[in-house]
Amino acid sequence: MIRLSAITPSGHVQLGNHLGAVRRWAREGTPSDVYFISDMHAMTTPHNPARLRSLTAEQLAVLIAAGVAPESVCVQSDLVRELGALTWVLECTCTYGEAARMTQFKEKSVGRSSVRLSLLTYPVLMAADILLQNAAEVPVGEDQQQHVELARALARRFNRTYGEVFTLPKAVLPPAGARIKDLADPTKKMAKSARDSAGTVFVLDPPDLVRRKIRKAVTSPEGVANLVDVLVACTGKEPEDYADRFAELKDVVADAVIEELRPVRERTTELLGDRAELDRIRATGAERARSRAQHTLDAALRLSGLT
Numbered sequence: 001m002i003r004l005s006a007i008t009p010s011g012h013v014q015l016g017n018h019l020g021a022v023r024r025w026a027r028e029g030t031p032s033d034v035y036f037i038s039d040m041h042a043m044t045t046p047h048n049p050a051r052l053r054s055l056t057a058e059q060l061a062v063l064i065a066a067g068v069a070p071e072s073v074c075v076q077s078d079l080v081r082e083l084g085a086l087t088w089v090l091e092c093t094c095t096y097g098e099a100a101r102m103t104q105f106k107e108k109s110v111g112r113s114s115v116r117l118s119l120l121t122y123p124v125l126m127a128a129d130i131l132l133q134n135a136a137e138v139p140v141g142e143d144q145q146q147h148v149e150l151a152r153a154l155a156r157r158f159n160r161t162y163g164e165v166f167t168l169p170k171a172v173l174p175p176a177g178a179r180i181k182d183l184a185d186p187t188k189k190m191a192k193s194a195r196d197s198a199g200t201v202f203v204l205d206p207p208d209l210v211r212r213k214i215r216k217a218v219t220s221p222e223g224v225a226n227l228v229d230v231l232v233a234c235t236g237k238e239p240e241d242y243a244d245r246f247a248e249l250k251d252v253v254a255d256a257v258i259e260e261l262r263p264v265r266e267r268t269t270e271l272l273g274d275r276a277e278l279d280r281i282r283a284t285g286a287e288r289a290r291s292r293a294q295h296t297l298d299a300a301l302r303l304s305g306l307t
């Protein structure tokens with residue numbers, strides 16, 4: 001059974017990505033899974049090409065450094081031709097109404113005078129990501145569940161209309177508590193692209209900066225609950241284990257986060273200094289993903305009357 005998930009290089013990897021996604025891919029993933037950097041998805045809103053390229057390399061290094069199996073990692077655009085071809089076939093399977101109904105499209109496009117067409121169509125590219133790799137399970141947050149359901153609907157429609165080729169994927173939601181909140185505004189989730197980085201701990205932040213950000217965390221009830229969530233996620237212990245240290249909660253949390261992130265930060269720095277190794281991992285991952293995709297792509301093109 002193949003599981004597939006991704007991270008978008010729209011900013012630096014933050015603590016929520018680490019605890020809610022990347023660390024789980026490292027712990028629970030198998031070498032047959034696919035974990036990729038979705039650089040093409042980062043282009044659906046205005047982007048800077050040089051920053052996109054550098055964030056892609058950085059995120060690839062962070063995934064490997066966090067312990068995700070190198071064989072299961074790849075970069076989306078290394079399959080740009082295969083994905084482009086399958087996206088077209090799936091766009092010819094999807095209706096305009098289905099794409100325009102996506103909640104995320106409505107939310108992100110509302111009130112904007114200029115919206116990239118790709119913001120409307122990217123769920124179809126996401127369907128291609130999933131179907132090309134024959135993924136059966138797609139672990140995602142609630143915000144992406146609708147997109148995985150679209151991928152499933154397109155797979156089913158294609159299979160019925162032209163012939164069986166795609167595995168029907170299903171979304172798998174993470175267990176509760178996998179939503180780390182912004183330290184400065186715990187009503188929002190921690191995000192890479194937050195406007196003010198004071199509430200976001202980035203995986204590559206140096207320890208003193210991590211400590212400063214945590215010391216400044218708001219201490220409303222939601223803020224404290226979030227700090228406790230982070231502590232429990234980092235240490236694997238129960239909140240009661242810290243009952244006598246609650247007065248120094250922020251220092252305890254800072255220590256735990258710094259220790260959790262230290263090996264990832266150190267290994268990422270090493271990998272980014274050894275570009276040959278990073279390029280080798282990337283090329284191997286691309287080759288593997290491409291060869292796995294070939295049969296499905298060829299069959300989908302042939303069944304739809306192309307090639």
Ligand code: AMP
Binds near residue numbers: 008019140179189
């Ligand atoms: P993104 O690149 O934003 O799509 O996120 C990559 C992964 O990180 C997805 O599986 C998200 O659900 C997860 N993620 C992002 N932010 C958080 C957060 N604050 N808490 C927990 N998980 C998160």
